[in-house]
Amino acid sequence: MASRAATISQPSDGGPLWSATESVGCRILVGDELIDQQTAGDDGSVDASRTTRATDAMDHHVIRTRNERGHRHTDMSTTTTATSTIVTTHAVSKVYGTQDNQVHALRAVNTGINQGEFTAVMGPSGSGKSTLMHCMAGLDRPTSGTIVLGGTDITALSERQLTDLRRDRIGFVFQKFNLLSELSAHDNILLPLSIAGRRPDRDWVNTVIEVLGIQDRLRHHPSELSGGQQQRVAIARALANRPDVVFADEPTGNLDTSTGREVLAFLRRSTRDFGQTVVMVTHDPAAAAEADRVVLLADGRIAGELREPNRQQVLAALDDVSR
Numbered sequence: 001m002a003s004r005a006a007t008i009s010q011p012s013d014g015g016p017l018w019s020a021t022e023s024v025g026c027r028i029l030v031g032d033e034l035i036d037q038q039t040a041g042d043d044g045s046v047d048a049s050r051t052t053r054a055t056d057a058m059d060h061h062v063i064r065t066r067n068e069r070g071h072r073h074t075d076m077s078t079t080t081t082a083t084s085t086i087v088t089t090h091a092v093s094k095v096y097g098t099q100d101n102q103v104h105a106l107r108a109v110n111t112g113i114n115q116g117e118f119t120a121v122m123g124p125s126g127s128g129k130s131t132l133m134h135c136m137a138g139l140d141r142p143t144s145g146t147i148v149l150g151g152t153d154i155t156a157l158s159e160r161q162l163t164d165l166r167r168d169r170i171g172f173v174f175q176k177f178n179l180l181s182e183l184s185a186h187d188n189i190l191l192p193l194s195i196a197g198r199r200p201d202r203d204w205v206n207t208v209i210e211v212l213g214i215q216d217r218l219r220h221h222p223s224e225l226s227g228g229q230q231q232r233v234a235i236a237r238a239l240a241n242r243p244d245v246v247f248a249d250e251p252t253g254n255l256d257t258s259t260g261r262e263v264l265a266f267l268r269r270s271t272r273d274f275g276q277t278v279v280m281v282t283h284d285p286a287a288a289a290e291a292d293r294v295v296l297l298a299d300g301r302i303a304g305e306l307r308e309p310n311r312q313q314v315l316a317a318l319d320d321v322s323r
């Protein structure tokens with residue numbers, strides 16, 4: 001391999017999510033595996049099961065109703081559908097470090113993420129938010145316990161299978177955007193699909209681009225875009241293959257308040273308009289107040305949850321679990 005590799009990696013642990021050489025058009029690295037982008041791109045296969053899942057999510061969305069505040073609620077007849085879980089953790093523990101220097105980041109966590117909801121994960125610094133999210137997204141493995149994502153026990157998968165799962169069924173939005181500098185916004189958005197050798201669903205991708213208001217920015221490279229625009233491109237990339245779940249770790253952490261609010265609104269809309277399941281780690285109570293549900297962590301344990309809270313309720317709950 002001749003050229004330098006650019007890697008889209010999880011900022012905190014540095015592990016590769018997907019990566020590509022900077023002279024894209026030659027080679028793409030998926031996990032540890034090199035594939036030829038052009039060959040893969042020509043394949044054009046579409047996984048029917050993915051289409052079905054996305055359709056389910058859309059149907060699921062259609063039967064929802066809203067109250068006056070614009071928040072979603074469900075009537076009795078849809079309760080079962082509305083509360084179906086897309087990710088479940090069973091007694092998930094994570095221990096870092098060596099025997100004499102152990103950190104218990106997660107302690108027997110049992111929780112679930114509801115399909116089609118916007119869930120915020122909150123808690124004091126070091127409470128295990130990122131670890132929980134990384135485990136649920138297949139970026140890290142729990143020390144013990146199991147995690148089921150869309151019917152698949154992801155803790156039983158090989159590295160290769162996990163890489164495929166992340167690529168095919170999960171979308172990521174990071175604090176630092178993690179766009180490839182050598183690619184246009186358009187090509188960044190389609191990168192996961194190119195890597196997977198899938199033909200994009202043009203109508204879908206165009207809808208996402210329209211909703212995010214980045215039609216005029218598609219030919220630009222990341223360095224020519226503002227932070228907010230870059231994050232909108234990153235959200236479009238996360239949504240492009242209609243993943244089961246979009247995971248966002250502090251997505252507004254690098255943005256000013258008003259741009260951050262805009263980005264949150266787009267994450268919110270992806271749930272509201274597309275039935276997209278979104279899980280967001282944040283320490284910002286205003287951001288969490290945008291969510292349908294807030295899951296609180298403290299010292300590696302689930303410490304409570306709130307439904308459609310306002311900012312004051314989030315602040316009070318955080319204060320509570322921080323004692």
Ligand SMILES: Nc1ncnc2c1ncn2[C@@H]1O[C@H](COP(=O)(O)OP(=O)(O)O)[C@@H](O)[C@H]1O
Binds near residue numbers: 127132
């Ligand atoms: N790679 C690691 N090695 C050792 N300790 C870690 C590692 N990642 C996280 N930790 C520790 O695990 C705990 C939970 O971390 P984290 O999930 O990042 O918390 P949060 O995102 O809530 O701030 C913290 O005590 C942190 O120092």
Ligand SMILES: [Mg+2]
Binds near residue numbers: 129130131281
């Ligand atoms: Mg964190």
